[in-house]
Amino acid sequence: xxxxxxxxxxxxxxxxxxxxxxxxxxxxxxxxxxxxxxxxxxxxxxxxxxxxxxxxxxxxxxxxxxxxxxxxxxxxxxxxxxxxxxxxxxxxxxxxxxxxxxxxxxxxxxxxxxxxxxxxxxxxxxxxxxxxxxxxxxxxxxxxxxxxxxxxxxxxxxxxxxxxxxxxxxxxxxxxxxxxxxxxxxxxxxxxxxxxxxxxxxxxxxxxxxxxxxxxxxxxxxxxxxxxxxxxxxxxxxxxxxxxxxxxxxxxxxxxxxxxxxxxxxxxxxxxxxxxxxxxxxxxxxxxxxxxxxxxxxxxxxxxxxxxxxxxxxxxxxxxxxxxxxxxxxxxxxxxxxxxxxxxxxxxxxxxxxxxxxxxxxxxxxxxxxxxxxxxxxxxxxxxxxxxxxxxxxxxxxxxxxxxxxxxxxxxxxxxxxxxxxxxxxxxxxxxxxxxxxxxxxxxxxxxxxxxxxxxxxxxxxxxxxxxxxxxxxxxxxxxxxxxxxxxxxxxxxxxxxxxxxxxxxx
Numbered sequence: 001x002x003x004x005x006x007x008x009x010x011x012x013x014x015x016x017x018x019x020x021x022x023x024x025x026x027x028x029x030x031x032x033x034x035x036x037x038x039x040x041x042x043x044x045x046x047x048x049x050x051x052x053x054x055x056x057x058x059x060x061x062x063x064x065x066x067x068x069x070x071x072x073x074x075x076x077x078x079x080x081x082x083x084x085x086x087x088x089x090x091x092x093x094x095x096x097x098x099x100x101x102x103x104x105x106x107x108x109x110x111x112x113x114x115x116x117x118x119x120x121x122x123x124x125x126x127x128x129x130x131x132x133x134x135x136x137x138x139x140x141x142x143x144x145x146x147x148x149x150x151x152x153x154x155x156x157x158x159x160x161x162x163x164x165x166x167x168x169x170x171x172x173x174x175x176x177x178x179x180x181x182x183x184x185x186x187x188x189x190x191x192x193x194x195x196x197x198x199x200x201x202x203x204x205x206x207x208x209x210x211x212x213x214x215x216x217x218x219x220x221x222x223x224x225x226x227x228x229x230x231x232x233x234x235x236x237x238x239x240x241x242x243x244x245x246x247x248x249x250x251x252x253x254x255x256x257x258x259x260x261x262x263x264x265x266x267x268x269x270x271x272x273x274x275x276x277x278x279x280x281x282x283x284x285x286x287x288x289x290x291x292x293x294x295x296x297x298x299x300x301x302x303x304x305x306x307x308x309x310x311x312x313x314x315x316x317x318x319x320x321x322x323x324x325x326x327x328x329x330x331x332x333x334x335x336x337x338x339x340x341x342x343x344x345x346x347x348x349x350x351x352x353x354x355x356x357x358x359x360x361x362x363x364x365x366x367x368x369x370x371x372x373x374x375x376x377x378x379x380x381x382x383x384x385x386x387x388x389x390x391x392x393x394x395x396x397x398x399x400x401x402x403x404x405x406x407x408x409x410x411x412x413x414x415x416x417x418x419x420x421x422x423x424x425x426x427x428x429x430x431x432x433x434x435x436x437x438x439x440x441x442x443x444x445x446x447x448x449x450x451x452x453x454x455x456x457x458x459x460x461x462x463x464x465x466x467x468x469x470x471x472x473x474x475x476x477x478x479x480x481x482x483x484x485x486x487x488x489x490x491x492x493x494x495x496x497x498x499x500x501x502x503x504x505x506x507x
Contacts, residue, residue, distance in 0.1 A: 094126035145162075177211075285354075351450075369416055
């Protein structure tokens with residue numbers, strides 16, 4: 001998990017002043033105008049102040065600059081110190097009429113915080129059989145609180161009851177990311193995975209289980225079945241999770257399954273990133289430096305595989321070493337980043353920062369346009385691409401990803417050349433949306449790294465959600481940072497890192 005953003009305030013609010021701060025925030029019509037009060041209020045530790053945060057959060061969802069006010073409110077939620085404060089957050093998360101954003105944000109704040117949490121409130125019936133993001137947020141939070149010893153138990157609401165609820169709550173069992181499952185629990189989890197109809201849930205479960213594999217050799221056969229299903233899947237998320245979880249779990253005996261993934265990618269997915277990904281995973285797993293073609297790997301496995309496997313298992317838990325990437329399968333480069341896919345989504349920041357000048361005198365937007373022209377000139381015409389520009393939502397010349405025909409290239413370039421770059425950028429929300437574009441497996445994201453609209457704009461809040469989204473999408477994000485702000489550049493580097501992408505900076 002990412003470190004919580006340090007709250008550095010220009011001035012510390014005396015306890016008697018926090019109600020004045022709350023009143024100022026309640027009356028805010030512009031989040032920027034109350035920046036100092038927002039920062040100061042985030043430092044207030046009081047259950048009544050926590051209740052004010054919840055109410056202000058709901059009341060200021062749509063004001064200009066509201067995302068910055070909201071980010072400070074969330075930072076204040078994360079900094080809770082007492083059970084009375086966390087009780088307020090649990091009540092907000094359980095409130096069925098509250099906004100989905102508040103409910104999920106409150107649960108994530110509880111997970112990222114350090115304060116004690118009531119088991120009774122955590123087991124509220126409102127969290128039973130929830131769906132989607134709220135369900136996953138509850139599982140993640142309950143598991144973290146239980147594993148970290150922050151649970152306040154009562155006669156009926158015990159740690160055992162929370163653990164049982166985590167198991168009963170079903171896929172994707174995110175609580176067991178934190179709580180090491182027993183053999184019986186693992187068996188039930190793997191049985192549930194076999195029946196799951198949602199590829200993203202199965203993919204995320206592979207990430208959850210990977211760290212626990214070495215402790216429970218008796219269930220590895222069932223896990224390998226789940227892995228083989230993922231390799232054969234049509235889901236990008238599952239196919240990526242298969243090799244990532246193999247490396248994370250040091251599952252050396254999964255080599256034949258990953259080899260099948262490489263063989264399939266070589267035969268069926270020419271131009272996708274799967275062939276490069278699977279070959280790179282095999283290099284890291286074995287230490288061998290064969291290329292991306294499966295034939296050499298097949299021969300090596302037939303001749304030396306068994307002796308290598310016995311040695312690798314004997315030496316575990318020595319982690320697989322990172323392998324040097326091969327350079328023979330790059331489709332084209334964008335701002336120097338080799339892009340090994342023909343299913344690419346381009347995501348450009350639409351805020352006014354793209355009009356800032358570079359050292360060579362060009363505007364950031366002009367440099368991006370020139371690079372896009374050069375890239376598309378080298379891009380196969382039958383390849384897929386999408387273009388999204390981030391404003392308060394997403395603007396695009398296409399309703400869905402299209403082939404890179406001459407007509408579609410021209411349409412995309414005309415769209416960006418005529419675009420009126422503005423003041424607002426819902427970066428987090430559009431990045432989530434872009435990961436859902438059908439057929440896209442790689443994003444190329446050009447920005448200064450700063451959001452100004454949407455759900456979140458603080459880097460730690462965005463990265464927390466984007467990491468979870470990556471586990472469910474498998475979409476790689478290469479980032480090109482065009483600004484000079486060190487914190488924003490750090491966000492761009494971290495975003496690329498957590499999705500196994502590359503970050504490049506242009507000045």
